[in-house]
Amino acid sequence: MEIKNSSILIAIILVIALPTTTMVVAYMLTKNPALRPLARTLNDEAIYRGEAVATEIVAHIRWTTGRQKSFTQRELSNVVQRAFRAHGVTARVVFETADSSDPVSITYQVGRNKFGPLRINRAGDAVNNAIAVYRMYQMSAPVRR
Structure with missing residues (x-):
């Protein structure tokens, strides 16, 4: 019973954390601010494109x-x-x-x-x-x- 509860908890954590972790890794590789999760500012993309x-x-x-x-x-x-x-x-x-x-x-x-x-x-x-x-x-x- 305890193993089943642990696997459900791990599955829930993975479902929640996997998309954000993937985006952080993509941002770290490309430095494209459009890929940075939850930390966007108003002019990040303009700075990245060289417009600001x-x-x-x-x-x-x-x-x-x-x-x-x-x-x-x-x-x-x-x-x-x-x-x-x-x-x-x-x-x-x-x-x-x-x-x-x-x-x-x-x-x-x-x-x-x-x-x-x-x-x-x-x-x-x-x-x-x-x-x-x-x-x-x-x-x-x-x-x-």
């Missing part, structure tokens, strides 16, 4: 593997995000691994604007610039009602 510009702050960090570092990717990501949160803005951090002995560098991107590449010890120099451009994008965005 994303207005988020993205910190692109070039993580080089050929030299010793006194910090980890997680620590660096937390520091960058805290720098933006201090101004009431969120930033997305993206790491790009490079096989090089160059120093770790960071580039901030807001829409089509880029600030950098900067060495990590100078990363704070462009935070205010990125926030200013982000706020300009927010002021110019049409008001939705």
